[in-house]
Amino acid sequence: MKKFGTLLFTMGLMVIMSCKDSGPKERFLPPSTGGINSLMVVMDTELWKGGVGDKIREHFAAPILGLPRAEPKFTITQIPPQVFKGATAYSRSVLFVEQDSVSSAHIKSDVYAKPQRVAVVTGETYNDMANNLDSIAGMAIAAFRKVEIAEAQRRFKRSLSKETVFEDEFGISLKVPSLYTVGKHEDNFVWMDIQIPKGTMNILAYEMPWDTFSVDTTFVQDIVKMRDSIGKKYIPGPNDGTYMITEKAFSPYVFPAQLGGKKAAEARGTWEIEGYPMAGPFVTYIINDKENNRKMVLEGFTFAPNEEKRDYMFELEAILKTVEIKAKTE
Incomplete structure (x- = not known):
């Protein structure tokens, strides 16, 4: 044969x-x-x-x-x-x-x-x-x-959202499915999400100063500090005084990446709620956007207790990888 x-x-x-x-x-x-x-x-x-x-x-x-x-x-x-x-x-x-x-x-x-x-x-x-x-x-x-x-x-891509909030706030475009809606839009922060059978899938965007991660030896710790500060400011938990942080027990995994034609860092790990028993996975991309003198940060995270989360996170990754970065206009 x-x-x-x-x-x-x-x-x-x-x-x-x-x-x-x-x-x-x-x-x-x-x-x-x-x-x-x-x-x-x-x-x-x-x-x-x-x-x-x-x-x-x-x-x-x-x-x-x-x-x-x-x-x-x-x-x-x-x-x-x-x-x-x-x-x-x-x-x-x-x-x-x-x-x-x-x-x-x-x-x-x-x-x-x-x-x-x-x-x-x-x-x-x-x-x-x-x-x-x-x-x-x-x-x-x-x-x-x-x-x-x-x-x-x-x-x-067969059914995309017509929402322009990412372009309006950051001068970027993301191809987001039409069922996602804007949950929060504040200065330098956009949050879109979608309801899934037992939870939510979420997309975040914000920018950091260009020199935020200036010390290589503390890069992972600085990512955790950044995420925790954003979580405390913008992502409350179900009870007063609770908010999203990076899981304390394990540091996120960090890899080199490329998004929107620019060098980036990819961080993967688990989020949790400070003071409340909730947790789930996240993927964060920190994009070196030198033209706009910033680090453009995109994140996807899922809350789906007792459910498999691989394909949810894969969809979020696929969405974030559609990013196109333009020159930001004031």
Whole structure:
């Protein structure tokens, strides 16, 4: 039986040759399908049950940092190669793993559907496959997340809010779904939210002076101080004297990022209410907006007790990543 990695290469080669014969024609591809953050893993079931499957789960079902309880990066569905045909092949994010005499690890775009990312891993031995999974996992996760973010944005862009509060206050634009409403608008602070079945999803925006984070060694502590001061001033809890703060027990995770074509920092962690038993996850982006001599801060946070929060936070991330920054006018 022809191995799948070889079959995939052969199919790609046939497409290239057909294009050469008939001139530059765009190949028709059906739209990709699947739930947000779903991953189709195509491999023999025996491999899936063993150490190679464990390696896949280690990388692609690892807990997401910053959530109050463990939730996987992707919801994985495993099928054997012979089942991967027809509509199943239209999955947006796909990982092929196969035992083969050729050892390789690579990522392809738009193989069976569009948009689609297909990571292919092959190896002669279990160690070969495991090592190749280790080598490509970071790039594959980034590729899958990118296509999933784009899909989430495509879905909510079909019905966008006409609210101009972000542009009016900060000279920025955000593509926010139409069901979000303005909960608070004060000088240098905007809060929009949406009701969800057991809570709320929230978007915040405010700006800080350009030199707010001038000491690298205290960067994380300064983010906490900033969030806590904003929470005390603008985000009250349910009782008098209560307000939002960053969870005291754990520092947020901080990563480099880029939003609106500018360098930024991404902070993920858990918020809580000072003096009241409420908590949930947040993601904060601190954008280096040198042109406007400021740090532009965008945040998404969720309150959804006893509910899984991964996809709520993913939607908020997708919204915040639509930001476009213009020159602020006085």
